[in-house]
Amino acid sequence: MNTKPALQLKLSTGLTLTPQLQQSIRLLQLSTLELSQEIAQIVQENPLLEFDDGNVRDEFEAGNFLDSFTSMLSSDSAASPDTPAMSENTDTLIDQLDEQAYSSQEPRFDMADDEEGDSDFSQLAAKPTSLREHLLLQISLSQLSERKKKIAGLLIDSLDEEGYLTQDLDELTHMLEAELGIGIEDWQAALEYVQQLDPPGVGARDLKECLMLQLHALPENTPFRKEALELVSEHLESLAAKNFRQLKKVLDCDETCLQSIQQLITRLNPRPGACFNTSTARYITPDVIVAKLNNNWAVRLNPDSVPRIHINHLYARILKHHRDETTQPLMGQLKEARWLIRNIHQRLETILRVSQAIVNRQQAFLEHGEIAIRPLVMREIAETLGLHESTISRVTNQKFMRTPHGIFELKYFFGSHVSTESGETCSAIAIRGLIKQLIQNEDQRKPLNDGQISRILAQQGIVVARRTVAKYREFMHIPPTNLRKAL
Numbered sequence: 001m002n003t004k005p006a007l008q009l010k011l012s013t014g015l016t017l018t019p020q021l022q023q024s025i026r027l028l029q030l031s032t033l034e035l036s037q038e039i040a041q042i043v044q045e046n047p048l049l050e051f052d053d054g055n056v057r058d059e060f061e062a063g064n065f066l067d068s069f070t071s072m073l074s075s076d077s078a079a080s081p082d083t084p085a086m087s088e089n090t091d092t093l094i095d096q097l098d099e100q101a102y103s104s105q106e107p108r109f110d111m112a113d114d115e116e117g118d119s120d121f122s123q124l125a126a127k128p129t130s131l132r133e134h135l136l137l138q139i140s141l142s143q144l145s146e147r148k149k150k151i152a153g154l155l156i157d158s159l160d161e162e163g164y165l166t167q168d169l170d171e172l173t174h175m176l177e178a179e180l181g182i183g184i185e186d187w188q189a190a191l192e193y194v195q196q197l198d199p200p201g202v203g204a205r206d207l208k209e210c211l212m213l214q215l216h217a218l219p220e221n222t223p224f225r226k227e228a229l230e231l232v233s234e235h236l237e238s239l240a241a242k243n244f245r246q247l248k249k250v251l252d253c254d255e256t257c258l259q260s261i262q263q264l265i266t267r268l269n270p271r272p273g274a275c276f277n278t279s280t281a282r283y284i285t286p287d288v289i290v291a292k293l294n295n296n297w298a299v300r301l302n303p304d305s306v307p308r309i310h311i312n313h314l315y316a317r318i319l320k321h322h323r324d325e326t327t328q329p330l331m332g333q334l335k336e337a338r339w340l341i342r343n344i345h346q347r348l349e350t351i352l353r354v355s356q357a358i359v360n361r362q363q364a365f366l367e368h369g370e371i372a373i374r375p376l377v378m379r380e381i382a383e384t385l386g387l388h389e390s391t392i393s394r395v396t397n398q399k400f401m402r403t404p405h406g407i408f409e410l411k412y413f414f415g416s417h418v419s420t421e422s423g424e425t426c427s428a429i430a431i432r433g434l435i436k437q438l439i440q441n442e443d444q445r446k447p448l449n450d451g452q453i454s455r456i457l458a459q460q461g462i463v464v465a466r467r468t469v470a471k472y473r474e475f476m477h478i479p480p481t482n483l484r485k486a487l
Helices: 019-029 032-045 057-061 065-077 090-099 131-140 146-157 169-180 184-194 207-217 225-240 244-251 255-266 313-321 325-361 363-368 378-385 389-396 428-440 450-459 466-475
Strands: 049-051 288-293 296-301 309-311 400-403 406-409 417-419 425-427
Touching: 019 325, 019 389, 032 049, 032 325, 131 146, 146 169, 146 184, 169 184, 207 225, 225 244, 225 255, 244 255, 288 325, 296 325, 309 313, 309 325, 313 325, 325 363, 325 378, 325 389, 378 389, 425 428, 428 450, 428 466, 450 466
Parallel strands: 288 400
Antiparallel strands: 049 309, 288 296, 400 406, 417 425
């Protein structure tokens, strides 16, 4: 890292925004992954910083991270009397900036792979085979003529990621007939061949054709195959609408038979090419972990989310005894290294304080789940900790907490609320949890409609309009009554 000039920004009130304070604000905004990527880049550029070799991991897991970090800072500071002390309360300074409407663009949470990855052996894994490669391999092993192989290859290039043909054959003919001499009959023959390749259903032009191809690929003696072909060919819309009464009538079958037909169809794959999608799963690393200790809910830092870095003591000792013009650049990097470590410490301490304050107010959620979450606004946490609301917003954005009920973004615990008949308030999250619970326990033969759910909630003292129930249900991606109906 090159030594930066001591640039200082002055705000309208005269408050000086120093480089270290700018860095403190930025580190507070970053997600865990973004922080790790930025730290890796800084360590690579600054020889005065290095990653810990894991010897401090036991300290993290023992819950003494902040104490050990503070003692490490003290020992590092003693190595050079020229390093300015961070005597100001960084949170207080950030709050002053917030009160002046200081703002910066919120970073995007991108669960991308760490580009540093020196020890990431997953990079050595073989590249997954794509759908296109899988299909072209089958064509290359076929007895088709070279011309037919090329036409089939052009069709494969027109498939989307899910294996569907997105271009009309007439359009392909119009575009390429004059140039390559490929007529509509050639395209049709090539498509018929592609649709026989693995995976079954590939090359379909719509959902109906995709399911029909897969049913035709099943052995003829498959139970209910004939009935399933008829249903998909003629009555797929009725099946999607779960109009079971009409389906039993047109298929001339009883409920047990229709249920077996439906089960056969639902085992088919509506996206045959999706299994070749090369995108990898991305996982969230929680910043804090909540656990119950001695009947109290406590928060601790997740050791896997903490960038473990320290000052290179060899360089620090050299600089302590050899100071001249030639070592000035390294002295600047030493100061930057100390600023970075202090700012990481400040970030973790603030996240820990805010998380504990949230947990103190959400004891019922930790015990019983989302149906017991209480209304909470950021102002309440800000006033408790003596911070500004914007600081709380910064801390809770893209920071995650692991609880007995799953991993949640800290912002999850804040939200709107509605009034109850008793004059108290109920969190919108809790209401959504109650709606989900009612739907999970409903009779699937006679599912609850939005009006019925609204009346049930009213009986519990929670007045929620039918349209609000519908809005919450759609927010949770729960289908309407007619689509939840089952045989």
